[in-house]
Each structure stands twice: as C-alpha cells, then as structure tokens.
Amino acid sequence: MRLTLSSVYRPYSFPTLLKSSSFSTLCRPFCSSALSSSPTCVKPQVPLFLRQPIYSTKLCELKKWHDWAKGVAFSIGSTFVDSDNGPDSSLLCRELKWLMEDAVEDHSMIVKDDDSDERVKMRVGIEELYCLWKQRVQERRPFQYVVGCEHWRDLVLSVQEGVLIPRPETELLVDFVDDVVSENEDLKRGVWADLGTGSGALAIGIGGVLGSEGRVIATDLSPVAVAVAAYNVQRYCFQDKIELREGSWFEPLKDMEGKLAGLVSNPPYIPSKDISGLQAEVGRHEPRVALDGGTDGMDALLHLCDGAALMLKPAGFFAFETNGEQQCRALVDYMENYRNGSFCNLEIRSDFAGILRFVIGFHQ
Numbered sequence: 214m215r216l217t218l219s220s221v222y223r224p225y226s227f228p229t230l231l232k233s234s235s236f237s238t239l240c241r242p243f244c245s246s247a248l249s250s251s252p253t254c255v256k257p258q259v260p261l262f263l264r265q266p267i268y269s270t271k272l273c274e275l276k277k278w279h280d281w282a283k284g285v286a287f288s289i290g291s292t293f294v295d296s297d298n299g300p301d302s303s304l305l306c307r308e309l310k311w312l313m314e315d316a317v318e319d320h321s322m323i324v325k326d327d328d329s330d331e332r333v334k335m336r337v338g339i340e341e342l343y344c345l346w347k348q349r350v351q352e353r354r355p356f357q358y359v360v361g362c363e364h365w366r367d368l369v370l371s372v373q374e375g376v377l378i379p380r381p382e383t384e385l386l387v388d389f390v391d392d393v394v395s396e397n398e399d400l401k402r403g404v405w406a407d408l409g410t411g412s413g414a415l416a417i418g419i420g421g422v423l424g425s426e427g428r429v430i431a432t433d434l435s436p437v438a439v440a441v442a443a444y445n446v447q448r449y450c451f452q453d454k455i456e457l458r459e460g461s462w463f464e465p466l467k468d469m470e471g472k473l474a475g476l477v478s479n480p481p482y483i484p485s486k487d488i489s490g491l492q493a494e495v496g497r498h499e500p501r502v503a504l505d506g507g508t509d510g511m512d513a514l515l516h517l518c519d520g521a522a523l524m525l526k527p528a529g530f531f532a533f534e535t536n537g538e539q540q541c542r543a544l545v546d547y548m549e550n551y552r553n554g555s556f557c558n559l560e561i562r563s564d565f566a567g568i569l570r571f572v573i574g575f576h577q
C-alpha cells in the first residue's frame with residue numbers, strides 16, 4: 214500500500230504565515246528551564262520568520278530568484294520531482310509566496326519595478342534562498358522544515374529535521390481533553406502526560422486548556438524533539454506548566470505511578486512495511502522513530518495501554534491517535550479484555566476527514 218499525502222501528510226494548510234508583533238514579543242532566547250534533566254546538547258533552530266533581517270539584497274536580485282523559483286514550480290513533474298503524488302504547481306506557488314513572506318522583511322516590495330536599484334531587507338541571504346527552494350523541490354524537503362515552523366491550532370511551532378511536523382488531525386486530541394476537563398475540576402487541576410511529545414504541540418495545547426494548577430509532563434525518546442519542544446514551551450511561556458523529560462515512554466514517569474489525571478499520545482503507528490511507500494516528504498525527511506510502529510504499527514499503542522493501566526489514577530482519562538479503523542478496533546478489543554477490567558467508557562472518534570482515528574476512555 215502506498216500511503217498518500219492525505220493519509221499521513223497534509224501540506225501546509227494555512228493561507229498565510231502569522232507574524233503578528235504580539236506573537237514575536239512572546240519569543241525569548243532558548244534556555245533549558247522547561248527541562249527536568251539536562252538533555253543531550255541540541256540547539257533548536259530559530260524559525261525563518263523570527264530571524265533578524267540582517268541581509269540587504271537588491272530588489273532586482275530578489276525578483277530574479279522569484280522568477281526562477283516560479284519557473285521551477287511550474288516545471289514540476291517534468292524537470293525535478295519524483296513521480297509520486299507530491300506537490301503540484303499550485304501548492305508550490307503558494308509555498309513560494311509563504312517563503313517570500315517569511316524571508317523578506319517587506320515582501321510587498323517585490324511588486325515594484327525590477328530595474329530599481331532599491332534594496333530589501335531579508336532574513337536569509339539570496340544564495341540560501343536558491344538552496345532552500347532546490348531542497349524543497351528537488352529533495353522534497355517538507356516546506357515546514359524549509360521555513361522552520363508549522364501552524365497548529367492557534368500556535369506557530371518551531372520544527373526541524375528530527376522532529377515530526379504536527380498534523381491537523383492531532384489537534385482534536387486537545388479538544389477531547391478540553392471537553393473532559395471542562396466537566397471535571399479534579400482532572401483540570403491534575404497532572405497530565407503527553408508521551409512522544411515531538412514539537413511539544415499536544416503538551417502546549419493541553420497546557421492551555423488546563424486550570425491554573427494543572428500541569429503537563431511531556432516525554433520523548435529523541436533529544437532533538439525534547440530540545441525543540443523546550444524551545445516551543447519557552448516561547449509560549451509555559452515553563453512553569455510543562456515539564457520535559459527525555460526517555461522511553463513511561464520510563465521517565467516512574468514517580469507518577471497511579472497519579473496521572475490524564476494521558477495523551479500520538480505515537481508512531483505506521484506498520485514497518487509501509488514506511489518505504491510513504492510520500493517522499495515524510496519517508497525521506499521525517500524521523501523514522503516518529504513513524505515506525507513495528508510489524509502491524511501497534512507496538513507503541515499496546516505499550517501505552519499497559520502503561521495507562523498502571524499510571525492513571527482512578528477515573529483518569531486517556532486519548533490515543535491511531536492509523537485508522539483497524540488499529541482503533543484492535544486497541545479497543547485489547548483494552549476491553551484488559552486484566553481486572555482496567556478501562557471503561559471506551560470510544561472510537563473520527564478525525565476531520567471522517568476516518569476513525571482516536572481511541573479515548575477512562576481508567577476504572
């Protein structure tokens with residue numbers, strides 16, 4: 214089976230990149246205060262739109278690059294790209310516009326005459342812009358890695374190689390938590406865990422729907438993910454609410470046995486045999502550790518169920534994302550037959566596309 218764009222990878226889904234000044238003022242230099250232990254030293258990259266505009270480029274040079282990049286976008290399918298269902302010209306033209314918006318301080322300048330000697334301030338040198346566009350088109354580097362960020366719910370999250378780009382369907386996990394905590398003060402005040410946090414998307418989203426006393430512990434095996442999540446946590450000033458711990462699944466949570474109010478995870482769930490058929494942007498560039506769920510894709514999901522039975526307090530809530538209906542049904546079956554009837558109120562929920570995607574429920 215070839216996993217296509219719509220099943221595992223959504224192209225950039227927002228009409229424009231948000232660069233409000235109020236957002237930029239939230240941004241602070243990275244420091245590791247969100248981390249509970251010192252991780253491997255990984256320096257997160259600053260997203261393009263947050264870099265200083267230190268480059269001065271002639272408008273005619275920028276125009277030349279833009280025309281070249283547009284030409285490349287239109288020659289898609291004949292010159293550069295592979296024959297899988299990758300980006301088409303219209304998507305690339307939209308991405309080109311977004312790249313301009315991020316790279317050029319005043320991108321409205323581009324409509325001016327190109328014989329003008331006027332200069333524009335840019336956040337990246339013109340040579341690097343050529344490189345970035347070639348990487349996008351020739352190497353199928355995801356656009357989000359090119360610009361170093363992804364829009365997710367009301368957040369703009371830093372992402373880079375080594376960290377999964379958060380997907381729109383995962384946003385629903387935060388809604389499920391929001392629904393549950395709005396009816397249960399005890400859960401709203403409790404400690405939640407986001408296992409396999411990646412960019413920290415779920416942890417930050419859930420941090421925003423918990424009460425002032427509620428906390429989130431976010432874990433990941435990948436030091437790059439932990440560093441990038443810490444950067445994002447810092448930018449949204451959630452250091453006091455979200456703690457990052459590096460390690461495998463429940464291993465960094467030994468002190469939380471029977472104490473967690475809630476548990477969410479979007480674990481790796483793609484069957485190993487399907488990895489080679491993934492769209493190039495995903496299979497070639499996103500970390501395998503974030504994708505590969507073992508023979509049937511269920512390795513991490515089953516491990517998470519076992520851990521949920523141990524770590525959740527009575528009436529604690531959990532929500533897991535899966536690959537689709539088959540995995541949802543297998544997971545519910547596993548949990549229904551779990552020893553001592555550990556779980557109750559199990560439900561399968563759909564994503565935005567109507568695909569059965571999530572399993573939610575409570576600890577007994």
Ligand SMILES: C[S@@+](CC[C@H](N)C(=O)[O-])C[C@H]1O[C@@H](n2cnc3c(N)ncnc32)[C@H](O)[C@@H]1O
Pocket residue numbers: 377378379380383408409410411412413414415432433434435438460461462478479480481482502503504
């Ligand atoms: C599908 S990604 C999800 C990332 C993020 N939660 C999101 O939704 O965008 C799965 C994450 O699980 C992490 N992971 C894989 N194996 C792990 C393990 N044994 N322990 C902890 N995290 C793990 C990966 O590094 C990756 O960040």
